[in-house]
Amino acid sequence: MSQHFKLTGQEFYDSNGLFNVLEIKAEQIVGKDYQALSKFLKKQYNKLILVNHPDKGGNKNRFDQIYKAYQELKKYIKPLESGNPCVKVSVDAESNGRLTAREFHYRRKLFNELKISEEEAVGKDFDGLIAILKRNDCSFGEDLKSYNELQAQIERILLNPNLDNFQRSVQSAKLMQELYQYIAKPSIQLFNYITPLKEKRSLIEEDKKTLALKFIERKNALMLVPKISFLPLAILTTITIGCYFSWWIIALNIIINNASRLLVGHYMKKYANSEISTDEFISKMSYIELSSKLLINYPLAAFSVYLVTINFIANGLTVGGAVLGPLLLLAVLIEMLAPVFSKGCEIYADKHTKDLLEEDPRDRVQKETDLLGRYDPRRLLMPIIMPLVRKCFAEVASKFAERNFDEVKTDMPDVNTEGLSNPQAIEFAQQTV
Structure with a gap:
């Protein structure tokens, strides 16, 4: 087995600009060998291109920066696998401007x-x-x-x-x-x-980046669905509690929702100004969403169901109970399935983005649910949700199907019909997925 050198602090600072694009700090990778570095780079890269923020995940310039930095860093650390120091390279895919x-x-x-x-x-x-x-x-x-x-x-x-x-x-x-x-x-x-x-x-590389960006943009648009899925439940719980308990709950909801919205806007502004990292931004958004659900949405939903049930036991089936009861249960069901739909959108976009941008064909994802943990309970609901997710992505997926990823001849020489050499850019193994 060949010796595997580790990344030194000097090698990190020699390509500090590229590491900064991927939001990687020295203490995270200095001292790691080639295998550990490759795994860490891929994880960070996949996270950045799929992050749910239009200024980062859905912006073409930012997307190109992340893609190019990842490609250059992979080439940069490649010599470590053979026990050699890192070497700066450029992966700009220039051709002679003729179709291959x-x-x-x-x-x-x-x-x-x-x-x-x-x-x-x-x-x-x-x-x-x-x-x-x-x-x-x-x-x-x-x-x-x-x-x-x-x-x-x-x-x-x-x-x-x-x-x-x-x-x-x-x-x-x-x-x-x-x-x-x-x-x-x-x-x-x-x-x-x-x-x-x-x-x-390179036409193939540019087309794959453009198509991958379409999957990310569609995913970002669909991620709004889970974010507004709580609205039916919030409205119905407010009406239920207002009818059977007290209307002061409306004022409380308005105050808390406005506070959450201001907090979200504050962190989005800081993220847009690069004052916080992608990890911090995702973490803050998750905490705000989780706090809102645990402290407001779920307790109010449980209390609303309790009030409807008590009213049914005391007064039998009333008009209000007949209307609010089924609607409330439907809203609860929507809220329960929304996170599964969200995860389905994420893994569907993740699968196709990996298939487009990963160079090694062995990394191709065969099934969307393979991106879930082995014992993830959402696997049970994915067969129900995934047909809806596929339908939402149908337009972009049809463009994906038009490309001949598997039919391109890998033994084709890089010489065109007019005898002109083709670009010595990216190997075809890096372009097929």
């Missing part, structure tokens, strides 16, 4: 739909591919013009300082619907796919 055979096969279904053959496409640069696209789709020029105009209009609305967030959302909503109609067209999809060729970037 691998990049063609990765989106072969899309090329075939536009009747573009491998022989005429491979080896062409961005302008050459646009010329083929215009020839095969006579409406592409007009579609592209309208697509760019819609993007510019939406950007102007979003950057207009005279509009508040609500006005921006309303004015951009109709334009977004029109934009999505153009995005759905195969010619515009292919245009977006080959656009990185202009900057000589």
Whole structure:
């Protein structure tokens, strides 16, 4: 067995900027060997790209920073496995700006739909591919013009300082619907796919990052569902206790909810300003949510059920009890299933993000529930919840299915049909999942 060197303090500070992007401190990793470092980096990376905050997990610039830092750090610590010191590397995936055979096969279904053959496409640069696209789709020029105009209009609305967030959302909503109609067209999809060729970037790597970001953004949007799932229960408990006990509970709820909202806003602002780390932010949010449930929501729900039950025993089935009872039980059921739905969304997005961004095919996740602990009780409810989760992710998952992850030929030489060498960027084993 070869000797495994450990990361030194000097090696940490030589790449301190990259470690900072992944929010890693010296005391966490200095002195660890290659295996321990690899495991820690992967854990930290997966946590950062899936964190539930739009400024961190859903922002493309932040996402690219995290992805690039992780790739460079993996290359940086690789020599430790052989007993050598760390070596700085760059993983910027530059190509010669021409479509490779691998990049063609990765989106072969899309090329075939536009009747573009491998022989005429491979080896062409961005302008050459646009010329083929215009020839095969006579409406592409007009579609592209309208697509760019819609993007510019939406950007102007979003950057207009005279509009508040609500006005921006309303004015951009109709334009977004029109934009999505153009995005759905195969010619515009292919245009977006080959656009990185202009900057000589790897199409497969850029496409995988973009698709992974779509899963994260969809997950972040769905995570709002569990956060508002308590509303039916909060409203019904307030009404029940108000009817059978006292309406002072409304004032108490308003005060506590406003206090929680102010506290959440305070920590979100600190996190956005990088005053606290991702771990601290997640921890604070969890504590606030748990405290609210344990101190307010659950005790009030139990008390409401108690009041309805006592009223039923004393007065029999009344109109109020007949209405409030079933609604209250339904609200309790929703609140119980909401955390399972939340976890289902997390592991579904986690699975596909891993499959897209992990380089080693052996790390591919075969089943979503494999990401749960072996004895996690939520495994029992996942078969019920997961079909709903899949339906919520159906649009993004369909894009995932259009890629030929398993069909790209790994023995394909890096030479295009015009005899030009292809990029010496990332090995294909790092691009397939």
